[in-house]
Amino acid sequence: MLLDLVGVVYDGDIPIAGAVAAVERLRKAGLPVRFVSNTTRSPRHRIIAQLAALDVEVADEELLTPARAAIEWLRRHGRQPHLLVHRDLETEFTGLGGGKGRAVVVGDAGEAFDHASLNRAFRELVAGADFLALATNRTFRDADGQLSLDAGAFVAALEFASGRSPVVLGKPSPDFFHSALADLNCPAADAVMVGDDAESDVAGSLRAGLGAALLVRTGKYRPGDETRFDPAPTAVVDDLAAATDWILKARRNAL
Template structure:
């Protein structure tokens, strides 16, 4: 039986600033059923406060504890390892790392930097890695669906370039890291086997969740989904559903009474 639900945001609840049809009502139905919800996003361009405000504008109230982002995980990792960050992230995200300048070591932190992904920035990060800095990737997604409706390069390609050049594998803190999924369940008193993930990325959301031990992972045909995604990665989705509304139907039919 399902006792907790993890939801991706971009591509599942909204695209750009537009809610996906039926998504807001689906979230409300899951809440009314008493299921703990956690919103787990790999978005690394938007600060968490802005994400919470955007969801609220759509009619979905999300508490700070209910939203998990790679940036929050990175801040905790940097504090735990007493590292100051060398940031290669989107300028809008830099404020989330304030107050961490005094660490004993250094860690290169890479997210989706957008236009900040230029040669000079990548080379500075590379030189820090060669000099011995730790290597932290907020996420390794290949692509994302941009505001114009087309696919754009995500952080994964740039993380791979730095890994290739430096011969240093990164610590990945967002999806598909098993720790990221499990940390979402840490305060809901739910074993991974009783939780379900809903996402539009068959690799990071779905296969990642199943490898982390979640009992089910649903792939929606919205957002970045493309026909055939369900067969491209292993393990495959537990089910493929049209959208979050259909996912809610699937979940509620299997939820604990």
């Protein structure tokens, strides 16, 4: 069981109605849960603390973020990062100096996305640095409840200017979903993804081979999202509580 966080479990510091109880129902049913977030502004310790404040206890190994995937990639390939990320995320990459090459790492840098920072990243790419995108989401639901530009637009700008394609480390990368399932002893075909992003969460997980993907009508969801991307959701439900009903019913029917 893979669950997105922002827009599924909570919005800002407020839990979505019924979401905390839904997570508890899944756990009590014996279903292993992994939280898979494309959030690239908050370090993982802050995400875990935020969930704890909502009465959702999450162990470190239960949370997968693009930053963690990037750190593993940098270590595996011996690269030193050139960061174009939110300043709150920079501490996640401490201690990664001394690699034999460089890699541009792009996340949601927020107000740090300006011509100077983008141009520095562009010049690194032209000089031969590897290109890592923490995520390529188009939008996210901002604190004011409206949609805002996410990192995908800036990744696309660097890709266009440099002629280089990035390694995408977060959703919808198949490797990201498979990594989340790796220690669950759960074949992809038996796994279910629940998310509010029809492109990255739903279509991405289905392309990765997951058996089902549920789109919730919370968070960034907008009417008609379910028809905009292929593959289409297995089901569209009101929220995580309704998704849990769907999952538990499907499990009972399979027994």
